[in-house]
Every structure is written in C-alpha cells, then in structure tokens.
Amino acid sequence: MNKVKTIYKKEFLDVLRDRRTLISMIVVPLLLIPLMTVGMSTIVGSQLKKTKAETHKIAIEGADNYPRLSEYIASTDGLEVVSVDDYKSAIADKSLGAAVVIPESAATAVEMGDSAVVKIYYDAAEIKSQFARNRITKSIAAFKDSVVSERLKVLGADVHILNPISVRTENVASEEKMSGYALAIFLPYIIIILTMVGAMYPAIDLTAGEKERGTLETILASPASRMEIAAGKFLTIFTASMITALISLISLTLTAKIGMANFEAGSSDIAFKIQPLSFIVLLLLMLPISCLFSATLMTISLFAKSYKEAQSYLTPAMMVVIIPSMISFVPGIELNFKLALVPIVNISLVAKEALMGNIQWGYIGLVFLSTAVLASLSVFIAKRQFDREEVLFRI
Amino acid sequence: MVKVESLLKIFRDKKRGEIIAVDNLSFECKSGMILGVLGLNGAGKTTTLRILATLLKPTSGTAFIDGINILEKPDRAKERIGFLSGDTGLYRRLTPRELVCYFGELYDIPKKESNKRLEKFAEQLDMKEFLDTKIDKLSTGQKQKVSIARTMLHNPKVLIMDEPTAGLDIIASENIVQLIYEAKSQNRAVIFSTHMMYEAQKVCDEIIIIHRGKLIRSGSIDKMRSETGMEDLDNIFIESIREVI
Known part of the structure; x- marks a missing residue:
C-alpha cells in the first residue's frame, strides 16, 4: 500500500506538471462551460434581439387589388414595403425578407362576404425571412379579425359567438424544474465528455507516453509490483478525471449563481440554477463513470507504443461515449429499468432528471451500482493488461 | 551471485507463430565479476537480461539472484538488482x-x-x-x-545493463565504464550486453556469446583465444557465429 501511495504521489506531481493535462483538467472545464452557457447564449440572444428589432423589407404584388389590406400591412411596425422586379430572386439573394401576393379579385371577394387567398413568399432557411413572414402573418390575421368583426356587426352578432371556449394554460412545473430544464438538456453531455477528456491525457501520458520515453521499463524494474504500479497509475488518472468533473460542476454552478447564463429564447428568459442536492447527486454519479473512463482509457492506451498511437486509439473511443451521452438531447426518452443498465445513457438520463429536481434515489442507486460493476470490471481488465508482457513490451 | 538455469523463453506471435528467443540458456556470474553478453541483433540478449531483471517471465527454467529464485520472489530479487539499459x-x-x-x-x-x-x-x-x-x-x-x-x-548486489552505452557520446560512455569498474571493485556482479567488442574486451572478465537464444561460446577472453587461436574478440565473435550458421 505504501508503494501505491508513493507511485500515486509521484504520478500526480508529474501530471500536474504536464501542460496538456492541466489544460484538459482545469482550463477546459473552467472556460468551456461559461463560454458555452454565457458566450453562446449571449451571441444567440443578441442576434435574435437584433433580428427582432430590425425593419424587414417586403414587397406587395397586387397592392391595387386590395388597397385597404396592402395599406394595413404597410403600416405594420417593422415592415417596410419596397418595390422589386422579381420578388422570388430578391428573397433568394436576401435583399427582400418576404413578399405578399394579393389576387385580382381579393377586394371584391371580401366585400361580397366571400374569402380571398393571399400568398406569402419567404425563405424558410433564413431567420430574417421567417421574421418578415411572421410579421406579415400577424398583420393579415389582425386585418382579418377586423373584417370578421365588421361582418358580425352587420349581422348584429357579438364577436364571442366565434369563440365559445377560451383556453388558458397554467404551468405546474416548479421553479426548480423550470430552471433546470434548459441545463438538463445539455449539461449531462458536457460533464460526461469533460470527465472523459480529464482522464484521457493522464491515461495516455502514464502508459503509452511512458513506454515511448522508456520510463515504464524503469518503474517495472523497481521493487514495486505490477499491481502496485497499475493501482498508482489508475488512481492518478481517476483523480484527474474527478477533478475535471468537480471543476466542471463548480464552474457551471458559479456561472449560474452570478446570473450570467441567460438564454434569451423568444420573450422569456430562463435562469440557470443548480440545487445543492442535484450537485451532490451529479458528483456521486461521476465517481463510477470516472472510474470506468480511467480504467478503460488506461487499458486502451497501454496497448499503444507511443503517445500518437494512443491518441489515434482513443478517438473512436471518444465517439463511443459522445453518442450515448447525447441521449439527454432527445425529447421524450425517460429513464426506466432497462435504460438504467445501459452505460453512459443511464448517467445522462439520471443526471438530466436530477438537474430538473427530480431525484429518483432508486434509479440513482441502480445507475451507480451498474456503472460501478462495469467500472470494477474495467479496473480488473486494466490490471490484467499490466501483467501481459506482450502489451507492456509490444513483443 | 547470479545463476541462470536452463532458461527458455518462447514468444507466441499470431503471424509468426512460436519464436524461441532464449533457448535453454545456463550461465553464472559471481560476485566481483564482469560478464559480457554478446550476440547479433535478435540473438536474445535483451530478453535474457529482461528475464533476469524480472521484467519478463521465462517459459521454463529460472535464475537465482543472490540465492533468491526470481520466479518465486521477484520483488525481493529486484531489491538486489540495479537495472540499466x-x-x-x-x-x-x-x-x-x-x-x-x-x-x-x-x-x-x-x-x-x-x-x-x-x-x-x-x-x-x-x-x-x-x-x-x-x-x-x-x-x-x-x-x-x-x-x-x-x-x-x-x-544493488547485481548490476544488469543492456547496451548501456548505446547512443552515448564518448564521455557519457566512459561514465558507464567507470561505473562497471567501480561495481566490480565493490564486489558486485555485473552482467552487461554490448555490440561493441572493444568495450567488452576492455572490461569483461568472462563473456558469453549467444546466437538465436543458444549459448555458443563462454569463458574468459584468454580461454576463447586459446580455443579459437584468434587474438581479437571481433574475430572470435564472428568465427563463433559462423560455426553455428
């Protein structure tokens, strides 16, 4: 046990002096989360705000066919009517937001109590064009309501005759759930990936890197047993991974706490909050997954002869983790007994629930246990690899 | 101090099949003795020394370091070994x-x-x-x-050195040679492999020449000279290899 401690202390000192490991362990989680939550939301939010405030150029073809409607549209805030030769090309080259086409008989049809079909041309792939279309649609809807109201007046009927039932929705979700919802979608993914990245560089450096530099042979010739060497290295990788997970969580909590992370989605702002219990649950869940990553990455890296070779082995491994950890992005998938046994998917889903304030201890226990069993198996395999001469020396 | 008994090491490769790296090798190195291990590339020198340093396990046979069986108590054996390659x-x-x-x-x-x-x-x-x-x-x-x-x-009571001067300049090589001499004067057993015949001729008390894992000649340089009738170790080495090819 003393030798394991000695090896661990030395390996950790070595890891702390490695710039690549420090970047992946501390700098990336410390900067990536604020950048993603604050940076991205600020950019997206300000862009949306700017687009919303912008006046959109539109064209009206057949304005003379229904002057009252075209004047109504032209008087709408945020819309500017311009004349163009070819409105379709103008929309395509983004010089025009949208175009309204009023048919010849529109005014007559409406006055006769009939209906007219007004067409709106826009580019669905362009956000500005979508905004222009929305404003036109709203403007026409308001105009339509005024026409309906006039017609009902003539008939001596009340407007409510068309609206026998009104619908009003009430949100029953707790503040905790609402605040955690936006986080819950992408945070499990980020933390899982960062926990893996935190283990990746130390795993490569302490195995393939040591082979390349000839230090593995040096330590193997020392009185430390293979078991002690493997344990010391594993604990170092595991610590680095857990530090990354912890820094990621702290970084996110602080980002949320100082109230910087606001997603401006439409008219509502969603404030990020992490409840203390959710924080503890997430940290708890990171223990077995970090253990699993550390042992697996150490085993894979040990097969490589060099740092570069190990990196090429770990790239596909990264993909194997990225895909299941993205499950939290998929709406409608809920944690159940079977999914609680699927590695990474289970962590992603249970973390999502915890962030929404839904602490399901039964599932948390099951996920912890199933991941811990897998992690123990990985540690066992990693230890076995340290006993294999063909792996250590690539004979 | 070091006693090697019928050491055999077979590597199993999926493509190449079984490779006998060390074939029934036995030798001894006493305290205060410098033993040179000579052989062509792939002769089995590194594998032999790695087995003695307990980095590799022999397929059969064993070795004793200061009376300790490397298979039974590898960690205790390692405490008595200084390994440098x-x-x-x-x-x-x-x-x-x-x-x-x-x-x-x-x-x-x-x-x-x-x-x-x-x-x-x-x-x-x-x-x-x-x-x-x-x-x-x-x-x-x-x-x-x-x-x-x-x-x-x-x-360490035993120094095991696998081509310790490979890639070193003349000054750094001299440090190693001095280390070997000093170890001898301190009554340690020194086993070292080298490609440089003049280095072996200069420092070794006894030499073993191995080829394809097998011991083909052993003894002091004087003994080898009288056996082959040749003066230089270079020629003795080449002749020994030719005899078994």
Whole structure:
C-alpha cells in the first residue's frame, strides 16, 4: 500500500506538471462551460434581439387589388414595403425578407362576404425571412379579425359567438424544474465528455507516453509490483478525471449563481440554477463513470507504443461515449429499468432528471451500482493488461 | 551471485507463430565479476537480461539472484538488482533529486538516507549543479549520470545493463565504464550486453556469446583465444557465429 501511495504521489506531481493535462483538467472545464452557457447564449440572444428589432423589407404584388389590406400591412411596425422586379430572386439573394401576393379579385371577394387567398413568399432557411413572414402573418390575421368583426356587426352578432371556449394554460412545473430544464438538456453531455477528456491525457501520458520515453521499463524494474504500479497509475488518472468533473460542476454552478447564463429564447428568459442536492447527486454519479473512463482509457492506451498511437486509439473511443451521452438531447426518452443498465445513457438520463429536481434515489442507486460493476470490471481488465508482457513490451 | 538455469523463453506471435528467443540458456556470474553478453541483433540478449531483471517471465527454467529464485520472489530479487539499459528513461518533469528520492521510497530507503546517498553521487559524478533542474533540461551526459545514481541508489548486489552505452557520446560512455569498474571493485556482479567488442574486451572478465537464444561460446577472453587461436574478440565473435550458421 505504501508503494501505491508513493507511485500515486509521484504520478500526480508529474501530471500536474504536464501542460496538456492541466489544460484538459482545469482550463477546459473552467472556460468551456461559461463560454458555452454565457458566450453562446449571449451571441444567440443578441442576434435574435437584433433580428427582432430590425425593419424587414417586403414587397406587395397586387397592392391595387386590395388597397385597404396592402395599406394595413404597410403600416405594420417593422415592415417596410419596397418595390422589386422579381420578388422570388430578391428573397433568394436576401435583399427582400418576404413578399405578399394579393389576387385580382381579393377586394371584391371580401366585400361580397366571400374569402380571398393571399400568398406569402419567404425563405424558410433564413431567420430574417421567417421574421418578415411572421410579421406579415400577424398583420393579415389582425386585418382579418377586423373584417370578421365588421361582418358580425352587420349581422348584429357579438364577436364571442366565434369563440365559445377560451383556453388558458397554467404551468405546474416548479421553479426548480423550470430552471433546470434548459441545463438538463445539455449539461449531462458536457460533464460526461469533460470527465472523459480529464482522464484521457493522464491515461495516455502514464502508459503509452511512458513506454515511448522508456520510463515504464524503469518503474517495472523497481521493487514495486505490477499491481502496485497499475493501482498508482489508475488512481492518478481517476483523480484527474474527478477533478475535471468537480471543476466542471463548480464552474457551471458559479456561472449560474452570478446570473450570467441567460438564454434569451423568444420573450422569456430562463435562469440557470443548480440545487445543492442535484450537485451532490451529479458528483456521486461521476465517481463510477470516472472510474470506468480511467480504467478503460488506461487499458486502451497501454496497448499503444507511443503517445500518437494512443491518441489515434482513443478517438473512436471518444465517439463511443459522445453518442450515448447525447441521449439527454432527445425529447421524450425517460429513464426506466432497462435504460438504467445501459452505460453512459443511464448517467445522462439520471443526471438530466436530477438537474430538473427530480431525484429518483432508486434509479440513482441502480445507475451507480451498474456503472460501478462495469467500472470494477474495467479496473480488473486494466490490471490484467499490466501483467501481459506482450502489451507492456509490444513483443 | 547470479545463476541462470536452463532458461527458455518462447514468444507466441499470431503471424509468426512460436519464436524461441532464449533457448535453454545456463550461465553464472559471481560476485566481483564482469560478464559480457554478446550476440547479433535478435540473438536474445535483451530478453535474457529482461528475464533476469524480472521484467519478463521465462517459459521454463529460472535464475537465482543472490540465492533468491526470481520466479518465486521477484520483488525481493529486484531489491538486489540495479537495472540499466539504453531504453530506460527518466521522468523528464522531475528533478534528479525528486527522481532519486522517488526510487529511494520504492526501495524503502528513508528519505534522509536517500538524500545522503544522492549527495555522495552528486559529489562523485559531478551532479551538484543540476540536482534541482528538471531532467527535461539536462544534456544526455547529465541524464546518464542521473540514471547511474538511480541504478546504484539501493546498493544493488547485481548490476544488469543492456547496451548501456548505446547512443552515448564518448564521455557519457566512459561514465558507464567507470561505473562497471567501480561495481566490480565493490564486489558486485555485473552482467552487461554490448555490440561493441572493444568495450567488452576492455572490461569483461568472462563473456558469453549467444546466437538465436543458444549459448555458443563462454569463458574468459584468454580461454576463447586459446580455443579459437584468434587474438581479437571481433574475430572470435564472428568465427563463433559462423560455426553455428
């Protein structure tokens, strides 16, 4: 046990002096989360705000066919009517937001109590064009309501005759759930990936890197047993991974706490909050997954002869983790007994629930246990690899 | 001090099948003796020395280091061995002081004693000025001195060196030769492999020549001279190989 401690202390000192490991362990989680939550939301939010405030150029073809409607549209805030030769090309080259086409008989049809079909041309792939279309649609809807109201007046009927039932929705979700919802979608993914990245560089450096530099042979010739060497290295990788997970969580909590992370989605702002219990649950869940990553990455890296070779082995491994950890992005998938046994998917889903304030201890226990069993198996395999001469020396 | 008995090492390769790297090899190296291991590339020198250093396990046969069976008590055997090869590296992000103290801890040497021994090595090998400089920043010669300190720190009774001078300049090589002489004078057993015949001729008391894992000639250089009628070790080596091809 003393030798394991000695090896661990030395390996950790070595890891702390490695710039690549420090970047992946501390700098990336410390900067990536604020950048993603604050940076991205600020950019997206300000862009949306700017687009919303912008006046959109539109064209009206057949304005003379229904002057009252075209004047109504032209008087709408945020819309500017311009004349163009070819409105379709103008929309395509983004010089025009949208175009309204009023048919010849529109005014007559409406006055006769009939209906007219007004067409709106826009580019669905362009956000500005979508905004222009929305404003036109709203403007026409308001105009339509005024026409309906006039017609009902003539008939001596009340407007409510068309609206026998009104619908009003009430949100029953707790503040905790609402605040955690936006986080819950992408945070499990980020933390899982960062926990893996935190283990990746130390795993490569302490195995393939040591082979390349000839230090593995040096330590193997020392009185430390293979078991002690493997344990010391594993604990170092595991610590680095857990530090990354912890820094990621702290970084996110602080980002949320100082109230910087606001997603401006439409008219509502969603404030990020992490409840203390959710924080503890997430940290708890990171223990077995970090253990699993550390042992697996150490085993894979040990097969490589060099740092570069190990990196090429770990790239596909990264993909194997990225895909299941993205499950939290998929709406409608809920944690159940079977999914609680699927590695990474289970962590992603249970973390999502915890962030929404839904602490399901039964599932948390099951996920912890199933991941811990897998992690123990990985540690066992990693230890076995340290006993294999063909792996250590690539004979 | 070192007794090798019928050592056999077979590697199993999916493409190449079974490869006999060491074939029923037996030899002995007594205290205060320098034993040279000579052979062509792939003769089995590195595998033999790695087995003696307990890095590899033999398929059959065994070896005794100071009476300890390497198969039964490898960790105790390792405590008596100082292993150095052209491939053994140093932790570049540590300083020589940190590295030596680290290995001191692994050999259960108290920190105070490790530091005392390090000071002695620093004096002998002129290391004082770079004891607290990161190894990454040291020259090849300086690194070699650190390796020697690391190898000798625990006063090993047996020194196993696999091509220790490979890739070194003449000054760094001389440090190794001095280390070998000093180890002999301290009654340690030294086993070392080399490609350089003049080096072996200069320092070795006895030599073994191996080819394809088999021992093909052994004994003192004088004995080999009288057996072959040749003066130079170069010629003796080539002749010995030709005889078995």
